[in-house]
Amino acid sequence: MSNQLSLTPSYYEALKRLTLELAGVELGADHTFLVETRLSALARKEGFDTLSQMIEELFSRGQTRLAVQVVSSLLQRASRFFDDRKGYETLGDILLPKLHKLYSGSTLRILSYGCSSGQEVYSTAILADKFSHALPNMPIEITGVDFPSWALERAKTGRFTHFEVQRGLPIRHLIEYFDRDGEDWVVKNKLQERIHFEDHNLLSNPSSLGKFQIVMFRGNMKHYSDPAAARIMNYLSGMISADGYLLLGSNEKFEKRSYGFKISPIAPGCYQKEAQSKVGAPPKIAGGTEPDTPTAELSLPQAIRRGHNAA
Amino acid sequence: MNATAKTCLIVDDSKMIRRVASRILKDLSFASTEAKDGRDALDACRGAMPDAILLDWNMPVMDGLSFLKALRKEPGGDAPVVLFCTAERDVIKIAEAMDAGADEYVMKPFDSDIIESKFFEVGLV
Numbered sequence: 001m002s003n004q005l006s007l008t009p010s011y012y013e014a015l016k017r018l019t020l021e022l023a024g025v026e027l028g029a030d031h032t033f034l035v036e037t038r039l040s041a042l043a044r045k046e047g048f049d050t051l052s053q054m055i056e057e058l059f060s061r062g063q064t065r066l067a068v069q070v071v072s073s074l075l076q077r078a079s080r081f082f083d084d085r086k087g088y089e090t091l092g093d094i095l096l097p098k099l100h101k102l103y104s105g106s107t108l109r110i111l112s113y114g115c116s117s118g119q120e121v122y123s124t125a126i127l128a129d130k131f132s133h134a135l136p137n138m139p140i141e142i143t144g145v146d147f148p149s150w151a152l153e154r155a156k157t158g159r160f161t162h163f164e165v166q167r168g169l170p171i172r173h174l175i176e177y178f179d180r181d182g183e184d185w186v187v188k189n190k191l192q193e194r195i196h197f198e199d200h201n202l203l204s205n206p207s208s209l210g211k212f213q214i215v216m217f218r219g220n221m222k223h224y225s226d227p228a229a230a231r232i233m234n235y236l237s238g239m240i241s242a243d244g245y246l247l248l249g250s251n252e253k254f255e256k257r258s259y260g261f262k263i264s265p266i267a268p269g270c271y272q273k274e275a276q277s278k279v280g281a282p283p284k285i286a287g288g289t290e291p292d293t294p295t296a297e298l299s300l301p302q303a304i305r306r307g308h309n310a311a
Numbered sequence: 312m313n314a315t316a317k318t319c320l321i322v323d324d325s326k327m328i329r330r331v332a333s334r335i336l337k338d339l340s341f342a343s344t345e346a347k348d349g350r351d352a353l354d355a356c357r358g359a360m361p362d363a364i365l366l367d368w369n370m371p372v373m374d375g376l377s378f379l380k381a382l383r384k385e386p387g388g389d390a391p392v393v394l395f396c397t398a399e400r401d402v403i404k405i406a407e408a409m410d411a412g413a414d415e416y417v418m419k420p421f422d423s424d425i426i427e428s429k430f431f432e433v434g435l436v
Binding site for chain 2: 080162163166167168170171172174175179180
């Protein structure tokens, strides 16, 4: 399969606009190779003979489902188990013991916002299981959400390759929490029982997911445009309970606004909700797409039509 | 060779595996030495205990598990961090290796990212 001329400059510009409008993420100007690689893989999964055919289909017919898959593929991040260890140390050493004092006898809810292929969710579930004896009577429920994508579909299956389970996952955790199935490893039911995943446009209002005591949004902020990041932060602030915490990447911090969280982190990247926070209205996103529209009913982004015209 | 570099003994009957592992470890700033079976490895350890051992399971003369059990009985033999590196993927076998005193376990095939991740796991990088 040759994709040499699949991404003309006009198509690349159209894809940049599409990604900004649908996801609030700005693709760099020089990521053509990466984009071609990822979209070629998607084209094969979607049953197209060539990347060119898929691009033509996207911009000529403007399929919303395909647009979401394209954007999700472009945004997919390399994910590994127990990535950014400091965050898990904060979770296990500080947050869970603090919250146990408040939530013993209740269910604690943790959200992984932008969970990709699920390693963060399963790592958190392993940690929760390890702490379950020290912190009794506090069942922990973990939810992973992300844009609909192949990665998220894989996350739901709990199935990981030989290579994936060897990146960040200690061998003792592997044999305790996974079953071998041919060349792959599959998460055991005892972990799956505390986990569920949902398709969710990260720029859409997540209020239907309910309240959480801990939200993990780690290593993601840098990818978003300023308005999109502000919108997400406002949403996350709104869905964290009054005694809850936001866990960013250990090297991430609030630059201009604190979004209803105490300004000083209690640990690297970890912010506690202000007792009575006032959060501003989510800003509009560049391009004018209405992010409150549920993903399943996304209106056809104008970028698709503009891309079609541009090409 | 950097005098302060950590040392790793690569134990595998495959010359190719030893070469690939050696290259990866060099990138991780390790000074590596090689042994082609457990008996050679035990002799090497009696001369100088390495900081780490990357250990195959199935080898002629003395296999990895027998070597590990013998190593842990040697004076100073509890010091090296031992990472099995083997095609054995059976959960029972993995548990057997860990119970015998291995610190981590790499399943072949591996790449540099996996080796780095496993060495990070045991505090060597």
